[in-house]
Amino acid sequence: MDFSDTRIAFQGKSDAELRKASSLFSLFNNPGLNRFGTKATELALKAGLPIESLLRSTIFPLFCGGETLMECMETVLELERFGIITNLDYAVEAKQSESEFDVTTNELLTILDYSARYKSLQFTSIKISGIARFSLLEKLKAERSEAEEAEWQRVVNRLDSICSKAVNSDVRLFIDAEETWIQDRIDELVFMMMEKYNKVRPIIYGTWQMYRQDRLSHLKDSIEQAKNKGFWLGVKQVRGAYLEKENERALLMKYATPMQLSRENTDRDYNAGISLCLDNPNVVALCAATHNENSVSHALTHKNALKKTTHLSFAQLYGMGDHLTYNLAHAGHKVCKYVPYGPVREVIPYLIRRAEENSSIAGQVSRELTLIRNEIKRRKNP
């Protein structure tokens, strides 16, 4: 498939929107400015400075659908017009108190209620650290006190209420992968829910980060487990978003990094994971969540990719990878956009990760900026 058709990729964007996106991606592309901008934003946030209005008129609308679920509906309907599914993502992170976890849980239940009424709201996602204390997730079962055991049970109950509603609303629930030192507890919850709710059809999906050295073999074991126990394995596959943080921690705490030792190894395992999932179409439902053209092409060339019985979908983040999303939808594939939302101040960590991801690597112009510039040029000389 040819993903270079920027006319299709940016058909939903006006000239003015493209020019604005071009200016912002040019800023991210400059590593010095990017570092300065992200540091200044973090400091302003800590100092309690009112930076919301600046972000609201710049980077926020580029990567987020709005501050509330209702504000996202315009974006949802716009994407639906082009055959694109929306994955509403309440992007509030790093909460600490029980009442905040309950607020997040209620927001997810509201999304699911809403999704049952809109045909293009077929997926939603959750970060376990949004409904559980991070330091609780760091502990092994044997290390939990009696009070922490009760706290863990409340986390299980929160997730169970969300999964049960996802089943009743017929909405796929993607559970994000996070830092390696809490991921075992997340996986424990994911498998508990898949065993309970994925008997008939794939509803609950876990996430496999292929920048980890151990994830391909973990995926193989998980497929065997699903076969033996008779449930659908829902796999969202990503490369992984915390590479620097993981490597820094391993260095600081003097343990061998769990990260792949090269970019090539991550790419190799990502594509091998796709093949493994598509080779098991009766057990695995795969969502290839990536902005990498080579990996999407790899999935599409697999012999099972186009079979009607294969559960295969693709996903990109709002504001990124439009050349994949729009061209895949145009060709009739199942594809969704993650549309994050939440109060501006609360989604800043998410915005910072997106700015960093779009910084120039080895002096190259970033993928998004190149595509946007190509489309601006094409519109000038149609």
Ligand SMILES: Cc1cc2nc3c(=O)[nH]c(=O)nc-3n(C[C@H](O)[C@H](O)[C@H](O)COP(=O)(O)OP(=O)(O)OC[C@H]3O[C@@H](n4cnc5c(N)ncnc54)[C@H](O)[C@@H]3O)c2cc1C
């Ligand atoms: C829909 C969606 C959902 C997502 N959900 C999650 C999630 O739940 N958890 C999560 O962690 N991330 C998640 N991500 C983020 C995702 O991991 C990043 O967007 C991603 O890392 C970019 O990967 P890509 O496949 O687009 O590939 P590219 O942009 O082509 O590759 C960049 C990635 O390659 C890897 N890499 C780069 N250099 C090296 C190196 N030297 N050694 C080893 N690996 C290297 C890193 O993972 C890096 O991010 C999600 C992304 C999407 C699109």
